[in-house]
């Protein structure tokens with residue numbers, strides 16, 4: 271049924287870069303075969319899922335939304351892919367994304383944009399716009415995204431779906447193409463909080479193949495989502511997450527969510543986290559710096575595209591020609607910014623200062639979590655903007671991540687879930703919930719309460 275739905279609507283939505291019809295049907299048959307053999311078919315047996323095209327899938331193309339990986343077929347599964355298959359999940363295909371996960375609108379995909387199912391002329395968020403749109407268009411009930419600065423939560427917010435960035439280290443990065451390794455985190459996307467929890471519990475947990483993977487038991491997110499009690503819980507509202515640039519209807523729905531939590535018995539505490547105003551600046555030094563280093567591996571020798579390999583060019587020229595042809599504008603912008611920020615003489619002034627701001631943000635969160643159990647905010651300052659509106663204005667695009675980036679820099683856990691439609695445009699508004707590292711269960715408790 272989901273394959274038929276994709277066939278019917280994806281020409282318009284363009285959530286998928288690759289639909290793996292044969293693979294999906296084979297996995298569905300494998301689940302049946304497990305049952306026939308008397309084996310457990312897996313906790314999510316037969317449930318279809320849309321996988322962001324940043325996770326390697328053995329034998330199935332993985333492009334990361336880039337021309338530079340066109341034609342590359344990974345010889346192995348990412349840990350997330352492997353765990354999904356073991357759980358009996360049926361992977362329908364690979365979803366569209368901003369190239370190398372750099373963007374907030376999916377317009378930076380080398381393969382064309384994705385439409386927001388609420389209004390196809392608007393962006394579905396990014397970088398994981400394909401995953402979020404596949405849920406909102408009912409092409410899949412579950413999806414996987416990655417969140418370096420908001421790429422799970424911001425698309426969830428603008429498509430009226432649920433997205434969770436687990437604690438950094440909570441879900442393995444093995445086989446997840448690297449953008450900014452100290453920030454990148456894979457996580458679940460779904461239409462309900464409980465569905466997200468069920469998916470979270472399947473993909474999370476220690477993995478020896480990822481050196482930053484946390485070797486502790488995964489918090490019981492499913493029990494928390496089933497419980498949904500918030501009486502006595504202390505909920506922080508950070509004053510830095512409002513003001514100029516926030517759409518009126520977004521703030522209205524946010525304020526209503528605060529009131530709802532109060533009615534449900536939570537204690538609301540006003541907080542200030544002064545360093546959050548510098549988060550965006552720090553992120554746009556740290557993420558490009560790590561990207562410039564990570565993307566050095568795309569040298570035309572190892573994977574995918576190779577341009578100029580005709581006997582007349584040196585190896586260095588082939589690398590340069592391939593990167594020139596294979597990377598899009600935003601990727602090039604970040605590689606240049608990052609290389610500059612890391613170069614000798616500038617390292618302390620740029621990268622070093624950004625790392626100090628990162629520490630201050632982490633401390634602001636630590637102080638906040640001495641007083642409250644969770645922090646809440648709008649996920650994004652505005653609802654979905656029209657495709658093209660911010661395409662030539664990187665600064666305007668970067669503002670979409672104002673509220674999501676602090677959690678990536680601090681490495682804690684955060685969720686976005688729908689909290690109504692903005693009265694002025696009828697588009698979905700996202701509520702963000704942030705919890706301390708390894709307290710991911712609190713996201714699901716609060717999310718289930720206000721859902």
Ligand code: GLN
Pocket residue numbers: 371372373374396397416417418419420421422449557671
């Ligand atoms: N929009 C942010 C960026 O372009 C975040 C991307 C992400 O989370 N992958 O860097």
